[in-house]
Amino acid sequence: SAEAVPQAPEDPLFGLVRAFKADQHPTKVDVSVGAYRDNTAKPWVLPVVKKVRTLLSGIGFPLAPLLHVCGHTVYAISVADEILRNDPNLDHEYAPIAGIASFTSKAAELILGSGSPAIPEKRVTSVQTISGTGAVHLGALFLSRFFTGTKKVYVSNPTWVNHNQIFSNVGIPVAQYPYFSKQTKGLDFDGMKAALAEAPERSIILLHACAHNPTGVDPTLDQWKEIATLIRQKNHFPFFDTAYQGFATGDLKKDNAAVRYFVEQGFELVIAQSFAKNFGLYGERAGCFHFVTSPAPDASETVTRVASQLAILQRSEISNPPLYGARIVSTVLNDPQLFAEWEENLRTMSGRIIEMRKVLRAKLEELGTPGTWNHITDQIGMFSFTGLTEPQVLKIREEAHVYMTKNGRISMAGLNTNNIDYFAKAVDKVVRE
Numbered sequence: 267s268a269e270a271v272p273q274a275p276e277d278p279l280f281g282l283v284r285a286f287k288a289d290q291h292p293t294k295v296d297v298s299v300g301a302y303r304d305n306t307a308k309p310w311v312l313p314v315v316k317k318v319r320t321l322l323s324g325i326g327f328p329l330a331p332l333l334h335v336c337g338h339t340v341y342a343i344s345v346a347d348e349i350l351r352n353d354p355n356l357d358h359e360y361a362p363i364a365g366i367a368s369f370t371s372k373a374a375e376l377i378l379g380s381g382s383p384a385i386p387e388k389r390v391t392s393v394q395t396i397s398g399t400g401a402v403h404l405g406a407l408f409l410s411r412f413f414t415g416t417k418k419v420y421v422s423n424p425t426w427v428n429h430n431q432i433f434s435n436v437g438i439p440v441a442q443y444p445y446f447s448k449q450t451k452g453l454d455f456d457g458m459k460a461a462l463a464e465a466p467e468r469s470i471i472l473l474h475a476c477a478h479n480p481t482g483v484d485p486t487l488d489q490w491k492e493i494a495t496l497i498r499q500k501n502h503f504p505f506f507d508t509a510y511q512g513f514a515t516g517d518l519k520k521d522n523a524a525v526r527y528f529v530e531q532g533f534e535l536v537i538a539q540s541f542a543k544n545f546g547l548y549g550e551r552a553g554c555f556h557f558v559t560s561p562a563p564d565a566s567e568t569v570t571r572v573a574s575q576l577a578i579l580q581r582s583e584i585s586n587p588p589l590y591g592a593r594i595v596s597t598v599l600n601d602p603q604l605f606a607e608w609e610e611n612l613r614t615m616s617g618r619i620i621e622m623r624k625v626l627r628a629k630l631e632e633l634g635t636p637g638t639w640n641h642i643t644d645q646i647g648m649f650s651f652t653g654l655t656e657p658q659v660l661k662i663r664e665e666a667h668v669y670m671t672k673n674g675r676i677s678m679a680g681l682n683t684n685n686i687d688y689f690a691k692a693v694d695k696v697v698r699e
């Protein structure tokens with residue numbers, strides 16, 4: 267009976283969110299959750315998303331009158347506006363099992379690069395998923411059924427916590443490779459390479475495409491090249507997780523450099539892609555899973571067979587992916603003008619975070635806080651691994667009402683010009699105690 271079901275522990279991150287909400291302290295600071303906040307600590311709906319939302323709701327823009335012709339007003343209509351107004355399919359019917367094609371094809375172009383030969387060579391198949399989590403899950407499920415190598419996935423230590431449970435849930439054991447050096451607060455490259463070399467032949471290697479969560483530490487392109495060589499030597503299978511393209515540096519091409527390099531090298535690989543952060547569409551669950559095969563005469567047949575199996579897995583799990591978020595993303599990715607506006611929005615988000623990194627480091631150095639703080643500006647993306655210990659994390663929560671995860675990770679987006687002084691002083695105090 268259900269009496270035998272044991273109580274599971276609360277998700278630590280969402281438990282923290284609850285505690286923060288209940289805290290009545292006027293200067294409380296939330297640096298726990300990986301969601302962008304503007305300089306007033308509020309969620310930010312990207313202006314380009316707002317614009318597309320208006321279009322999708324059927325209201326359209328308050329169009330600017332362009333000129334008057336014979337007593338009639340002629341309006342300027344953007345390309346996207348035209349697409350949406352004339353789209354007879356803008357109803358609430360089911361999406362195809364693999365998702366909206368205009369979304370998945372552009373999503374593939376975005377991560378692989380629009381000039382990637384893998385696309386015209388039909389070496390890619392893409393399935394729309396329930397955001398990045400669903401994409402990691404679909405990839406894991408697919409590999410649990412069809413991967414012929416060592417069914418074991420190596421994830422970085424540390425990694426996004428959900429990786430462990432997603433792979434375990436489909437019966438793929440999880441092992442770790444060293445990643446973060448406590449000494450340098452940078453990459454433990456030697457440790458990582460040694461572990462990849464020691465892993466059983468043809469293991470699955472999970473890699474964060476950019477802006478590693480939780481450390482903010484990424485390999486350089488030269489280091490990626492060495493990693494690729496090692497993976498090739500051991501015939502390992504790369505599984506890329508990309509949740510921060512464009513969000514990390516503001517440059518979409520910089521943030522997919524690792525994936526592009528691996529595809530250029532002809533690897534067969536998979537990619538789990540999220541649009542939660544770079545579109546600010548967290549709750550809409552827009553994501554995509556891509557399978558890319560190596561160049562070969564029968565590559566397109568391989569892809570067709572893989573696609574057929576992915577469709578069966580998708581059907582049994584969610585039948586059809588959700589429309590709304592994918593429609594927003596698709597509209598932007600398919601319209602050059604909206605795309606340029608999106609890039610501008612990405613620069614706003616990444617720019618503010620980069621600025622907060624600079625200010626935080628400067629403040630800690632100014633205060634003479636014991637330790638070195640260059641890692642704050644060396645690390646990139648949403649998160650920073652501060653190096654604070656668990657007792658310090660608990661203390662700063664208790665004494666200063668600053669909420670971060672136990673591993674000392676902070677979401678840079680939680681900092682702003684109003685609270686960064688307070689935050690830096692709180693860190694300074696707890697480090698000295």
Ligand code: PMP
Pocket residue numbers: 300396397398399400426474479507508509540541542548553
């Ligand atoms: N992978 C990584 C590394 C992440 O940080 C995240 C978001 N926290 C995800 C995947 C997926 O998030 P979502 O399901 O919200 O797209």
